[in-house]
Amino acid sequence: MKLLSYIKYFFYLAWNWNISIAWHIIRQEIKGEKKYGIRTTGADELKKLEDLGIDISHATIYMPASYKLLEDIFEQLSPNKPQTTNLPTGQAGLKPQTLNHFLDIGCGKGRALCVAAHYGYKKLSGIDLSKELCTAARENLALTRQKIPGIDFTIINNDAFYFEIPDDVDCIFFFNPFDETIMSGVVKNILQSLQNHPRKMNIIYINPLHKEYFIQAGFTEAWYTKKMKYLEAAILEK
Secondary structure, three states: OHHHHHHHHHHHHHHHOOHHHHHHHHHHHHHHHHHHOOOOOOOEOOHHHHHOOOOOOOEOOEOOOOHHHHHHHHHHOOOOOOOOOOOOOOOOOOOOOOOOEEEEEOOOOOHHHHHHHHOOOOEEEEEEOOHHHHHHHHHHHHHHHHHOOOOEEEEEEOOHHHOOOOOOEEEEEEEOOEOHHHHHHHHHHHHHHHHHOOOOOEEEEEOOOOOHHHHHOOOEEEEEEEEOOOEEEEEEEO
16 A cells, blocks of 8 residues: 555656656655654645535645655754854854744644654644545554654644634744645734744744745744755744
8 A cells, every 4th residue: 555655656746846856755755654654645636625615725735745854854943953153144043942832734644743743842733624634644643652652732624724823832834735815814823823922933834935924024034945946945933
């Protein structure tokens, strides 16, 4: 079954991107799924939601973030990471981090949540429009909890536009889950949460097509990477 999912995902990546990046990602998929003991490989165009009459006009397809990219990001957020110097122009550098409550908006099958747990986050929350993906996320987090018994997770099947950001969330993850209409509303929700309960906030944004909404809201880009054209990510902080 896993072999079939890898093959299907390879051809999906090769068709939509190119063969070179497909090989690169599939090698990471095989290694990462084995390392973390979860099942998150594959893409979902959310057609089942559309068949159920759910509006997906503002949503993007489900694809999991590259394992290597996730690990690079969480290495940056490690509380033991030395402060970076000589950064490129426009990057502020990440300050010492605390690991409190990690929220994945558009969590899919929960890959980012599971990897976050391995990097020290104990409280994990995810929200996704797809009930089926939420079920998969819970299953993968249950597998992760067998390895890391102390984690506490919650998965919510809901529309992110109406989701109230919990008071203690200090890191929010996005993998380009929706268009600018929803993103603008989500940024407002984040700002409202910060106004109600002032605190430090990190935003992890992979494929950051609408990064300007965060910049305009006063966030600073502290770290950025782009590899092989499509593997792009930013960490913003406020």
